[in-house]
Amino acid sequence: MRIEDKLYLIGYNIDEESHLGVSDPNECKRCQGRPCTYICPAGVYSYDDEEDKLSINYDACVECGTCRIVCSYITWRYPRGGFGVQYKFG
Amino acid sequence: MRKNDFDVIIVGAGPAGLAAGYVLAKEGINVAIIERGIFPGSKNVMGGIFYRSSLDDLIPDFYKEAPLERHIVEQKIWLLSDDSMFSVGLKSEKYNAEPYNCFSVFRAKFDKWFAKKVLDASAMIINETVVKELILDKEKVVGVRTDRPNGDLYSDVVISAEGVNSFLPKYLGLRREINTNNVALGVKEVIELPDKVINDRFGVSNSSEGVAIEITGPYFKEMRAMGFVYTNRNSLSIGIGAVIEDLVRLKINPNDLLETLKGHPAIKPLISGSETKEYMAHMIPEGGYYSMPKLYYDGFMVVGDAAMLVNSIHREGANLAIESGKFAAKTYIEARKIGDFSQRTLSAYQKKLEESFVLKDLKTYRNLPKLLEEKKYLISKYPKFLIDAMYEIYNVDRVSKSDKIKLILNKAKKEIGYFNIIKDIFSVWRNFK
Ligand SMILES: Cc1cc2nc3c(=O)[nH]c(=O)nc-3n(C[C@H](O)[C@H](O)[C@H](O)COP(=O)(O)OP(=O)(O)OC[C@H]3O[C@@H](n4cnc5c(N)ncnc54)[C@H](O)[C@@H]3O)c2cc1C
Ligand code: SF4
Ligand code: SF4
Numbered sequence: 001m002r003i004e005d006k007l008y009l010i011g012y013n014i015d016e017e018s019h020l021g022v023s024d025p026n027e028c029k030r031c032q033g034r035p036c037t038y039i040c041p042a043g044v045y046s047y048d049d050e051e052d053k054l055s056i057n058y059d060a061c062v063e064c065g066t067c068r069i070v071c072s073y074i075t076w077r078y079p080r081g082g083f084g085v086q087y088k089f090g
Numbered sequence: 091m092r093k094n095d096f097d098v099i100i101v102g103a104g105p106a107g108l109a110a111g112y113v114l115a116k117e118g119i120n121v122a123i124i125e126r127g128i129f130p131g132s133k134n135v136m137g138g139i140f141y142r143s144s145l146d147d148l149i150p151d152f153y154k155e156a157p158l159e160r161h162i163v164e165q166k167i168w169l170l171s172d173d174s175m176f177s178v179g180l181k182s183e184k185y186n187a188e189p190y191n192c193f194s195v196f197r198a199k200f201d202k203w204f205a206k207k208v209l210d211a212s213a214m215i216i217n218e219t220v221v222k223e224l225i226l227d228k229e230k231v232v233g234v235r236t237d238r239p240n241g242d243l244y245s246d247v248v249i250s251a252e253g254v255n256s257f258l259p260k261y262l263g264l265r266r267e268i269n270t271n272n273v274a275l276g277v278k279e280v281i282e283l284p285d286k287v288i289n290d291r292f293g294v295s296n297s298s299e300g301v302a303i304e305i306t307g308p309y310f311k312e313m314r315a316m317g318f319v320y321t322n323r324n325s326l327s328i329g330i331g332a333v334i335e336d337l338v339r340l341k342i343n344p345n346d347l348l349e350t351l352k353g354h355p356a357i358k359p360l361i362s363g364s365e366t367k368e369y370m371a372h373m374i375p376e377g378g379y380y381s382m383p384k385l386y387y388d389g390f391m392v393v394g395d396a397a398m399l400v401n402s403i404h405r406e407g408a409n410l411a412i413e414s415g416k417f418a419a420k421t422y423i424e425a426r427k428i429g430d431f432s433q434r435t436l437s438a439y440q441k442k443l444e445e446s447f448v449l450k451d452l453k454t455y456r457n458l459p460k461l462l463e464e465k466k467y468l469i470s471k472y473p474k475f476l477i478d479a480m481y482e483i484y485n486v487d488r489v490s491k492s493d494k495i496k497l498i499l500n501k502a503k504k505e506i507g508y509f510n511i512i513k514d515i516f517s518v519w520r521n522f523k
């Protein structure tokens with residue numbers, strides 16, 4: 001099963017403001033291998049080669065914190081209280 | 091003088107925070123637990139096998155009313171190679187007798203139930219609120235700043251029960267950022283199957299008996315990875331945790347890793363015809379004893395995953411979280427008697443942990459994370475050799491048994507080397523001494 005299909009199964013309360021970002025977008029341009037694009041279990045990060053820019057689909061984030069540990073340029077916060085992922089089973 | 095809003099503020103309503111809150115509330119202490127989810131458990135994930143004894147201590151016979159799935163009667167370890175599976179395990183009628191050893195659980199349900207018990211004991215739980223930082227008065231922690239308007243709250247002591255993504259101990263300089271070798275990423279699916287099908291496939295006689303399978307071996311390359319399949323009443327929990335450093339090194343997407351596990355010939359028939367109900371991910375602090383932060387500060391203690399209290403070899407985490415929460419609460423109660431919440435008094439918390447099985451166990455395995463970091467082949471080469479040897483022994487191809495043994499020994503010599511085997515045995519032995 002693809003990540004995209006699995007994400008449909010998760011409940012979210014999506015905030016209009018993003019809790020994820022990068023401190024220096026220029027670092028992404030020269031980043032080796034771009035680990036954020038394959039390490040995230042929710043496929044939040046992808047690199048847009050045409051725009052030469054990292055795109056962050058923060059709605060899908062399951063708040064595991066992995067990206068933050070893999071890359072120090074990622075500015076990571078928890079979503080505001082009550083927002084974000086809501087598991088039924090967990 | 092500023093008045094305290096609470097005697098104790100606990101950050102995080104997982105098993106660690108809830109256990110601490112329960113002990114304090116039972117003693118009539120004015121305690122608040124702050125949780126960022128809409129209810130405790132809504133953001134929490136575990137495999138999850140829950141060991142009874144630590145909670146039974148607090149809430150005797152809790153298992154008779156808690157939302158549990160099955161009690162586990164059989165525990166297995168599977169070693170997987172590309173086309174084979176080697177299995178060892180224990181099924182015992184002793185595990186089938188009350189009060190039981192462990193259960194499969196869903197955290198979203200279990201934590202919610204536990205939180206209700208804590209509320210009934212008259213602790214306050216403040217949901218939908220993120221603690222952003224600590225409030226200090228000179229060198230002492232005196233409260234927390236939340237993301238609510240006018241959201242500062244004051245107390246004698248703050249307990250950090252925030253789980254693996256904890257910020258507060260770092261804020262005080264009690265530890266550095268965790269690194270990619272100290273922490274695993276776990277991904278999991280809950281997949282639905284009729285209970286009768288589960289009973290048949292896993293060889294149990296009714297829908298309250300359960301099986302837990304732990305999975306490792308050369309199928310996961312040289313990755314420090316551990317898969318699992320646990321039976322719930324009408325579903326299976328299937329997942330895999332892998333050290334983040336290894337995922338990055340091998341450029342592996344965690345969902346692909348889980349799909350690989352689901353595709354193994356030994357796993358496929360277990361899950362065939364099932365429907366995925368939920369997908370989730372969470373980190374596991376696997377660094378062990380040496381990765382622990384300092385556990386106390388003036389007006390502050392750290393419990394559970396925030397303190398890196400996980401025994402990954404035995405998949406014990408939630409029970410250690412509960413145990414540490416209890417010790418922190420008891421330490422507060424003692425400190426309150428003398429009215430001193432300084433480091434010196436709160437250091438008794440560390441002592442209690444050291445004297446209990448929690449740190450005794452973590453100490454036993456203290457060198458294991460480092461050993462596996464340096465010798466990743468230990469988790470692939472030896473299981474592979476074992477699987478190949480077993481194959482030779484069972485495969486009747488008109489080669490005599492004595493020739494087979496020669497063949498196996500030759501393989502050991504060629505693929506690993508006798509000298510290396512002795513060296514590895516010695517280093518494993520030395521690391522457990
Ligand atoms: C895939 C996987 C499998 C596992 N399998 C097992 C198993 O089979 N058996 C076992 O015993 N253990 C298992 N564990 C480990 C176990 O889940 C943890 O050890 C245990 O949950 C730790 O409890 P805790 O209370 O310390 O933290 P958590 O359960 O993580 O709870 C922390 C709580 O704090 C809240 N929080 C965090 N930060 C803030 C903040 N700033 N403000 C407000 N609220 C906050 C969170 O929302 C959460 O509710 C597993 C873990 C994973 C990821
Ligand atoms: S966020 Fe970090 S890992 Fe991702 S592309 Fe940018 S620098 Fe690289
Ligand atoms: S926290 Fe986890 S799910 Fe969210 S973006 Fe980072 S890696 Fe992806």
